[in-house]
Amino acid sequence: MQGGKEVMQGGKEDKQEGKEAKQGGKEVKQGGKEAKQGGKEVKQGGKETKHGGKEEKQGGKEVKQKETQR
Secondary structure, eight states: OHHHHHHHHHHHHHHHHHHHHHHHHHHHHHHHHHHHHHHHHHHHHHHHHHHHHHHHHHHHHHHHHHHHHO
């Protein structure tokens, strides 16, 4: 009888391993969410380049003002 109980315990351990495999699948989904967040960061970077373009235009105005003062 005791030998039979040990075999049943072994079966329970196999079920626990199956649960761990499902948890691993959830981690993959979380990784997908992180990839989407990365895409948002790229868009923010695009906005920063537009601001940089505005700064260049302001710099051009300063050059014109200096020329008129001379």
